[in-house]
Amino acid sequence: MAITVQEMWNEGVGKLSLSIISGEQYLNNRLPEIAMNRPGLALTGFFKYFANQRLQIFGLAEFTYLKSLSDQEKRHRLEALFEQQIPGIVVTRNRKVPAEILNLAERFKVPVMRTPMVTMDFVNECTVLLKKLTAPRERIQGTAMEVMGIGVLLRGDPGIGKSETALSLIERGYSLISDDVTEIRRTSRGRIVCWANEVTRYHMEIRGLGIIHVPSLFGVSSIRRDTELDIVVDLKKSSGNEDRTGISPEQVTLMGVEIPCITLPVRSGRDMANIVEVAALNQKLKELGHDAAKELDDKVINRLTRGRVIGHG
């Protein structure tokens, strides 16, 4: 997925303390390779291998090298670099941008940005930012909550009570991420991150009430911008065929990532929020390496076989 320099700029203007020096109108240049390059080697005249499709970073090394050249040589080398059709330039350490670079950038329609960060920090931070920008994302049906540090996605047919369950969880002091429509992306670490659509963020629709604004009613602690997803909870009409032990939990695949999934039967009078809360707690316990269902089963088997079988499959 290709992005434009503009998208990197929009995201990085605050986080990377970027400012634009020249060529703001060229920010819509495409960034074909989502990466950065230090053009030091190219400045020496070596172009046999030059990552010209990447964002070019001018740091201390580049400037020190340019300083060692005569004015004519400097112009010549820089011109050769710009002829490679680079998408954009970032100057680190708030260095003053030489007039030669500015002239050439104007001529070749290349935006020039600057940051006070040192090169290594900038490259690290910008890599994370670019990865985030280009991470695969999807929009799914479901209400996302954070319950004691555990990311929970509530799913189920319309009218089954997702929003009502979420509301009860909010009243218990947990945080809403998104109601009914959740944006997800896969991180490079193979986790799923949930957040809300910008427009409808922190609003909920409750049948009979209409639309409410959660932080206005419950305070800012009732909301959270995003969360990593730990467990999916499917609310279903009771079928009598539910898991009764939790020995072999189910999984769902979201964007190629397997997430534990439990199906909760909904019946009138059943406090769903309470059960979702316990499901989240139990998931937390499992992540700490303590699986209650499995441990009890092992204990029972050990007893039944009088210790003849230890750790069955």
Next chain:
Amino acid sequence: MADEEIVKNLKVQNQYGIHARPAALLVKAAGKYECDVFIEKDGNKVSCKSIMGLMTIEGYPGSTMRVTTLGVDASEAMAEIEELFVNKFYED
């Protein structure tokens, strides 16, 4: 319609006895019927609709359980419970 009572002695034939998985199968089977289903061993009697009950009944491999079904659909319930015992709870 008069309640029917059926009593049968069934042997636990799987390798591990009545642990969580067989218990879950029994509870699901018994839960489908309206009648009461009990399992008894050594004077301990528990409902076959309770996971925790079944896991405390000590259904050792090779032990014999006294199963009682009591109610309108007692014979259907007994047939399904018996099938699970006979088929070693579909384990091994």
